[in-house]
Amino acid sequence: MAQVIISEESLSSEFGHDQSPSEPNACHTDSTDVVFDALRPHQMNAGMAQFRRIPVPNNRLTALRNHWAEIYTPIVDNLKLQIRMNTKTKHVELRTSPETEDIGVLDRAVEFIRAYLIGFEISDAKALLRIEDLYLQSFNVDDVKHLTGDHLSRAIGRIAGKDGKTKFTIENATRTRIVLADKRISLLGSYQNIKLARDAVCDLILGAPPSKVYYKLQNISARLKERF
Incomplete structure (x- = not known):
């Protein structure tokens, strides 16, 4: 039976490893990088448009x-999105x-519409379209403490205050916006400011x-003024 002998020289020659450093590598590409144009949203997802649907409460x-x-x-003119109301x-x-x-x-457009549907003024909700670092956060009174009957009413009364004074004070001190809707509390602002407002609201719910x-x-407001 004939023997086939494979040497290192034959392997190197077959796979091109015997090329000298001066010879160009077969896998070497041109020094100029290829730059592709950025894909537009309608070109992503196999050419299909991205779609969102937001339910509208009856009230x-x-x-x-x-x-x-x-x-x-602003959604059509500034963000170049398409919008409709499905009645x-x-x-x-x-x-x-x-x-x-x-x-x-x-x-961002979804957050803007959600904020308006929750109950924020449309001028406040529009800030979500202009400023990227604004967020919307909601929680229930029961998430902090389970209250029923008069205890729940008193907790909500402490948050609102007489003629809304307490709520306005929290909003102005923490630079946020707050909406009270039954047990639901919604806050609009930056991440750090929402945390400050949420802590104040939770203290009131717990009976402070x-x-x-x-x-x-007052201390929080003073620190924010020093920061800015």
Whole structure:
């Protein structure tokens, strides 16, 4: 039987390892990097548009109808998104268009609409479209302490204060916006400021007197002024 002998020289010659350093490598590419144009949102996801749907509570249908022009104008003109109100399913529907430059604006538009539907003023909700570091956070009174009956009413009363004084004080000291809707408490602001406002609200839910919370808010407000 004939023997086949494979030497290192034959292997090196076959796979091109015997090339001298001066010879160009077969896998070497041109020194000029290839630069591809950025993909637009309508080119991503196999060419399909990104889509979002936000349910509208029954108690906000009339307000949404009255302020519809103020809602769709910045979304269509500034963010280059498409929007419509589906009256059958009671949902606001959003999707990207070929003119959309950044797919991230879709999430910002969703947060803007959610903030308005929760109960924030439309001027405050629009800040979510302009400022990237703003967030929306909601929690229930039961998440802090389980309260029922008069105890729950008194806790909500402590948060609101007489004529809304306590709520306004928390908002001004922490530079946030607060919406009280039954047991639901929603906050709008930067991450750090939301934490400060949430701590003040939780203290009131747990039974702290407003005077003690005011004192803490004065210190918080002084620190924020020094920071900015």
